[in-house]
Structure formats: structure tokens, C-alpha cells
Amino acid sequence: MTQSPAVLKEPWQDLGRQREGAAFGIWVFLASELLFFGGMILLYTVYRVENPEAFAAAARETDIWYGTVNTAVLLTSSLTMAVAAQGAEQDWRRLVVWCLAATALLGLTFGILKGFEYAEDIRKSLIPGPDFPLQEPAAQLFFALYWTMTGLHAIHLTIGIGLVSRLCLLGALGRIVLRGNPQFEVTALYWHLIDVIWIILYPLIYLPGRAS
Amino acid sequence: MTTIAAPSGDLPVSSEPSYLSAGYTLGSWLGTSDHKRIAILYAISVTLFFFLGGIAVTIVRVELFTPEADVVTADTYNRLFTLHGVIMVWFFMIPSIPNIFGNFLLPLMIGAPDVAFPRLNLMSWYLNIGGASLTIYALIAGGVDTGWTFYTPFSTMFSNTHVLATAAGVFLAGFSSIATGVNFIATTHMLRAPGMTWFRLPLFVWAIYATSIVMVLATPVLAITLILIVAERWLGLPIFDPSRGGDPVLFQHLFWFYSHPAVYIMVLPAMGVVSEVITCFARRRVFGYTFMVYAMIGIAGIGFFVWGHHMFVAGMSPYAGLIFSFLSFVVAVPSAIKVFNWTATLYRGQISFDAPMLYALGFLGLFTIGGLTGLFLASIPVDVHVTDTYFVVAHFHYIMVGGTVSAFFAALHFWWPKITGRLYPETWARFAAILMFFGFNFTFFPQFIVGYLGMPRRYHVYPPEFQVYNVLSSAGAVILAAAYLMPLGYLAWSLVWGRRAGRNPWDATGLEWQTASPPPRENFPRTPHVDVGPYDYHPEGMSPAPYQPRHRGQGDQA
Ligand code: HEM
Ligand SMILES: [Cu+2]
Numbered sequence: 001m002t003q004s005p006a007v008l009k010e011p012w013q014d015l016g017r018q019r020e021g022a023a024f025g026i027w028v029f030l031a032s033e034l035l036f037f038g039g040m041i042l043l044y045t046v047y048r049v050e051n052p053e054a055f056a057a058a059a060r061e062t063d064i065w066y067g068t069v070n071t072a073v074l075l076t077s078s079l080t081m082a083v084a085a086q087g088a089e090q091d092w093r094r095l096v097v098w099c100l101a102a103t104a105l106l107g108l109t110f111g112i113l114k115g116f117e118y119a120e121d122i123r124k125s126l127i128p129g130p131d132f133p134l135q136e137p138a139a140q141l142f143f144a145l146y147w148t149m150t151g152l153h154a155i156h157l158t159i160g161i162g163l164v165s166r167l168c169l170l171g172a173l174g175r176i177v178l179r180g181n182p183q184f185e186v187t188a189l190y191w192h193l194i195d196v197i198w199i200i201l202y203p204l205i206y207l208p209g210r211a212s
Numbered sequence: 213m214t215t216i217a218a219p220s221g222d223l224p225v226s227s228e229p230s231y232l233s234a235g236y237t238l239g240s241w242l243g244t245s246d247h248k249r250i251a252i253l254y255a256i257s258v259t260l261f262f263f264l265g266g267i268a269v270t271i272v273r274v275e276l277f278t279p280e281a282d283v284v285t286a287d288t289y290n291r292l293f294t295l296h297g298v299i300m301v302w303f304f305m306i307p308s309i310p311n312i313f314g315n316f317l318l319p320l321m322i323g324a325p326d327v328a329f330p331r332l333n334l335m336s337w338y339l340n341i342g343g344a345s346l347t348i349y350a351l352i353a354g355g356v357d358t359g360w361t362f363y364t365p366f367s368t369m370f371s372n373t374h375v376l377a378t379a380a381g382v383f384l385a386g387f388s389s390i391a392t393g394v395n396f397i398a399t400t401h402m403l404r405a406p407g408m409t410w411f412r413l414p415l416f417v418w419a420i421y422a423t424s425i426v427m428v429l430a431t432p433v434l435a436i437t438l439i440l441i442v443a444e445r446w447l448g449l450p451i452f453d454p455s456r457g458g459d460p461v462l463f464q465h466l467f468w469f470y471s472h473p474a475v476y477i478m479v480l481p482a483m484g485v486v487s488e489v490i491t492c493f494a495r496r497r498v499f500g501y502t503f504m505v506y507a508m509i510g511i512a513g514i515g516f517f518v519w520g521h522h523m524f525v526a527g528m529s530p531y532a533g534l535i536f537s538f539l540s541f542v543v544a545v546p547s548a549i550k551v552f553n554w555t556a557t558l559y560r561g562q563i564s565f566d567a568p569m570l571y572a573l574g575f576l577g578l579f580t581i582g583g584l585t586g587l588f589l590a591s592i593p594v595d596v597h598v599t600d601t602y603f604v605v606a607h608f609h610y611i612m613v614g615g616t617v618s619a620f621f622a623a624l625h626f627w628w629p630k631i632t633g634r635l636y637p638e639t640w641a642r643f644a645a646i647l648m649f650f651g652f653n654f655t656f657f658p659q660f661i662v663g664y665l666g667m668p669r670r671y672h673v674y675p676p677e678f679q680v681y682n683v684l685s686s687a688g689a690v691i692l693a694a695a696y697l698m699p700l701g702y703l704a705w706s707l708v709w710g711r712r713a714g715r716n717p718w719d720a721t722g723l724e725w726q727t728a729s730p731p732p733r734e735n736f737p738r739t740p741h742v743d744v745g746p747y748d749y750h751p752e753g754m755s756p757a758p759y760q761p762r763h764r765g766q767g768d769q770a
Contacts, residue, residue, distance in 0.1 A: 010330060043440075144449035
């Protein structure tokens, strides 16, 4: 077993155990996060069942192109992240740094596209309030949930970009041990969570009312 | 967990300095990653909040002494009971036992040097303090009048008080509790000493583990609820606003989906404490250890499915009402199992009535009354009659204050010698325990009656015929307050003048008693190996060892 003092931290006595512990901890945290978004999605579901027409009409106002392209972007980033985490195991430093950079950039692309989409939404005044263009009151509910859910997702994404960039920088400067370091797996799992949540949000937000 | 071998020899005691003398600067405390020091940080902050919440309710009780509004205005009254509820629930009840005693004892009890993520542990404390600061800011800035439940649409549309700061404060506290939960779960899974199998864990560890699961899975729902309040109140998004299609009852569903499990966040750790104390002072192995474990897991699990019993009068379909009513009866079963098992443990035990035991017995009595009245409330016809009356106030105080706060004091006295290395004056402690039980019943029992007679909660004026009950209750509160203040005095005294406790003043089992008091920074000089089950007080085939408490008569002589 490689006992690297730089990686091994209190209270752990061996590296393998420490990695297992870190991975276990992040999984528990992810379960918590899923319930966080779960509460939100439950609320959405109840309102949608109560107001199917209004939700369909409101969802048709969203821009499916932004949504779809962004889904592809985020899925790709999950791939590069996974490669980075595996590369860290093999101690392939160049690969890891490049993949992390790609992941952060793809995340950033998602954020920028989302920004454009938000700008368009604002131009169409799809913000609940007196100027809201749609008639049915429940359409405002849809957009209230749209802004909150995507906003919360964006906050998670921003944190994720920060974490990935940090690892990328440390890796590029050679300031971090790759092999056996739990930080890569933990960050990767967090990044995949951001992806998974988006994959749930995508059909909820963009697809209602578009079947016919 | 059927065969229990004889206890192995004591572990070597370290000659290292204790965790308390590992550094004396403020920085060595505020930057510590030692779970024991973090526990002390929580002990200080949580005690502070307890007294802050207590001051608010003192004014409430003074106001209720007479039927008229002669001390505070209606507005001030609303702010006072909100402050009391918010602080007591989120900054006392939820963090108290897990964060103080869980933090201190969990690693010791499983033979670990620390929790799994020590820096996260410290961060949790800062989050908790940050949340409390925001809430106290809201108080200074003028207070909140929504009640601790933040019901919409009042909290989002009508209240003109500091809802946002308070919600943000509670949100931070929630984040802290998630971080703590993750930490404790990972610690229990990953850091048990060799031989410490799941069914050799002390019940307190099981209790903290079950609590942590509830924290991790329920608190995020509270977080989302608070965020939605902020979104509606601050950003004007329609979410629960009925005039724009929203549904305020959905708020209540989300809120109670957290807050009913939160009741178990408050009471499960208390059950863990009581289990430890009762076996120790009855000198008997816990009756039905495995049942105790499954009961706690059952409580944690079923607790997620009964939130609707808070909403029987909020407009719920009769079918939903029936199901929630039924499930609420079901969730009482594991609690009843636990009460039976504690009683069975006491039965034929060699009971000694030391202070921790008196507090634990107080828990048993008061929790049982609280639980039984809970069954009244779970049956819809009775609930419709007494909902939003003082009957409910009495019910949850019996559980939360009579139950959990008693257990908190039991824990404080039981582990005080371990934490500080000192013994407190036993006579004073017993006196305070009895006074607390007496003062508690004096305060809250009249509230059952006056509530049943129809006095609504959250009003500062009431019909004169209710006055006698309120006078009783307020008088009892004075006694209770005195009983809460007393330990502050004699425990502080013991820090300086108390006799040295030694490793194991109660002759208790459990790894935490095998290391020095107070323990050294690294907890155990060598990783302990466990080869026996818990609570080996009466080893099979041995005649009951007579209890020779080593502490008796020591702390008393001052
Ligand atoms: C020290 C003795 C205490 C007294 C005399 C007392 C008294 C009261 C009273 C009179 C109310 C009802 C206010 C109203 O509805 O008009 C109340 C509410 C409440 N108390 Fe206490 N209390 C005490 C301690 C505690 C403690 C230690 C806790 C929790 C750990 C607690 C938790 C609560 C909660 C959650 C409410 C509900 C607040 C609400 O209705 O919004 N109390 N208390
Ligand atoms: Cu409940």
C-alpha cells in the first residue's frame, strides 16, 4: 500500500480506508441532495397534476434548443470528469489536467448558454408578476418553479465548476497527489449529481405539451 | 448478540495530557478539529440559546398570569412565543444531545480517534453559530411573529416582521445538521474499532446513528421549504399564494414532512441516553437489546409517514386522514416497546438513585404521558376538539421538555465526570433532578386541563375562568426555571472544587469509561479491541455484583 503522508489525514490510519470513508460520506450527502431536489420535484408534480393545461402551455414557452444542447453539454462533461477520475488512479497527470479543464469549460458553457436562455426568458417577460404574458394563473406557478429549480441547479453547478477548477489547477501545478487521493472521486461524484439532476429537470421543464 | 463473554481487561490509560490541556489559546479552541473540543463549543453555545429561549418564555408566562393584556401587546406576545419556539426547536432541541454528547461520545464509544471528517465537524459548528446569529439579528431588528412553523401565506404575504433573516438562520442551522449527520453516519460505518460489530454498539451510538439518518434525509426538505418562502416573499414568485394558483396546504405538507421526523431527531438521542443510564444504575443488561435497536430504526423509518397528523383540520380528504391517523398509531408501537424494555430492565435491577438515574426516570414518566396524549391527538375526533389549544402545547412539552430536556440533563450528569474529570455534589444534583420533575408537572399538567376546556394557544388574553390554571402553570414555571439554573451553579463549582472522578466513577461498561477522564487528545493510547457485547453488568452465570459506587460521598463534602 502506498502510504503518502500528504494525502493521509486524521483520524484515518490507512489510505484505502480513508478513500472508502470519503466516498461513503459523499454518497450520504448525495442522498441528502436528492431529497432536496426531490421536495422541489414533488411540489412540481402536484401542481402539474392539478393544472395540466396551464403547465403544458407554460412549458411550450421555454426554449427547447437551449435545453437540449445544454443536456448534451452536461452529459459530455460527465464523461470527461469520469475519465479524469480514472486517470488519477493511473497517475496520468496530463490527461487528468486536460480532462478536468474540459469538464470545467463544459460546465461554464452550460452556464453561459443558460444565461442566454434566461435573457431570452426575461425579454419575453416570463417572470411571474403583473406583466406575465400567459393568462392562466397556474402558468405563473410553472415559471416560479422553473426559475427556482434551474436557479438552484445553477448554484450547484457553480460550486462544481469551482471544485473542478481547483483540482485542475493543483494538478497542473503538481501540488496534489493523484493516485489514491479521495478528492478526485468525491468531486467526480458531486459533478455526476449535477448532471443527474439536470437529466431529471430537462423533461420536466422542456417537454410538457410538446408531444402533439 | 446472544453470547456475551466476560469483560476483557482494562485498556491502558495514557499518560498524555488531556484534550483540555492540549492548548489554552482562544485559537486552539476556535480552530480545533478535536471532536471533544467541538462538543464543548456546542455545549457553550447551546446553553446560551437555551437561556435566551427561556427568557422569552418567562415574559410569556408573566403575561399569562392574568387574563388581560397587561404586560406586553399582542404583537410583542407573538414575537416572544415565536422567538421561544424558533430558538428552542432549532437551536436547542435539535443540536443539543447529538452535537454535544454525540460529538463527544460517538468516537469514544466505538473506539475511534475522532469523527470521520473533523474539519467538516468544526464547519458544522460555525454554520450553527452563523444561523443563530442571523436569528438573533432578526430578534434585535424587531423579531418575527409567524410562530416557529412559518405557515404561509401569513409568513410570505402578511407578516411585516423579519421572516427572511429568520428563515435564513434556520436554513444555515439545517445545513449544519446535515453536515453533522453525514459525519456521524460515516464515522459509525467506517471507524469502529476491531471487534466492535454492529450489534455490539452501545444503544446511544445506535440512537445517534438513527438520528443522523433522519437528519440527512429530512432536513433537505426543510431547506427547500425555507428557500421557497424566500422565493415567494423576497422575489415575489407565486408558490404557495392562493390568489395566484398556489396552494398553502402544500407548504404544510412539506414543512411537516420535515418537522414530524424532526421530533424524532429530538427524541431518539434522548432514548439513547436513557438506555445507557438505566442499565448502568440498575446494574442490569438492557432488556431486549436487539428489539431496542430495531425499535429505533422503526421510529426513524415510520416517522417519515405520519406528518399528516398535524394537518387534520387543514382540509384533508377523509381517506388521507384515516391513513395518517392509522400510521400515527403504528409509530407509537416502537416507542411503547422501548418503554416496556426500559421497565423490564429496571425490574429486579439493583437500582441506585443517583442523579443521572433520577433524570432518566423522570424522562420515562413524562415521555410516557406525552406519548399517551399523542395517541389522543392521533385520533381525529379528539384532535379536532383540542387542536390549537393548550392541550397540544402540553403534549409536545411533555415529550420535548419533559422527555428530551430531562434526558439532556441525565446525559450531562452521567458523562460530566468523563468530560471534565470532576465529580459534582451528588446531593445538590439529586435535589435539582427532583425539583425539575416536580416543577415540570406543575407547569404543564394544568395546560392539559385548560386546553381540554378550550383555551386556545398563542393568545395573550383569555376568559377569566381559565386564570386559575394559568396561575398554576406560571408558578410551576418559576420552580422549573430554578431547577434549570441550579446545575449551572453546582456544575461550575465542581470544575474547581469537585473531587477527581477517575476513569469510571459509575462502574459502567462501555469503551468511553476505559480511557482517562478527561480523555487525551487521541482518545485511546492504543486502538482498543472489543471482544464483548455491550452492558455486561451481570455476566452469565455470575451472581450479581453488588454495586459499590466509588463516587458516593466524595463530591458531597465541600
Ligand atoms: C422553561 C419552561 C417552559 C415554559 C414555561 C414554556 C411555555 C410555553 C408556552 C406558554 C408556550 C405557548 C405559547 C403560545 O402558544 O401562546 C410554549 C410554546 C412552545 N414551546 Fe415552550 N416552554 C418552556 C420550555 C420549552 C422548551 C425547553 C422547549 C423546547 C426545547 C419548548 C418548546 C416550545 C415550542 C416548540 C412551542 C411552540 C411555539 C409555537 O406555538 O409557535 N418550550 N412554551
Ligand atoms: Cu407529528
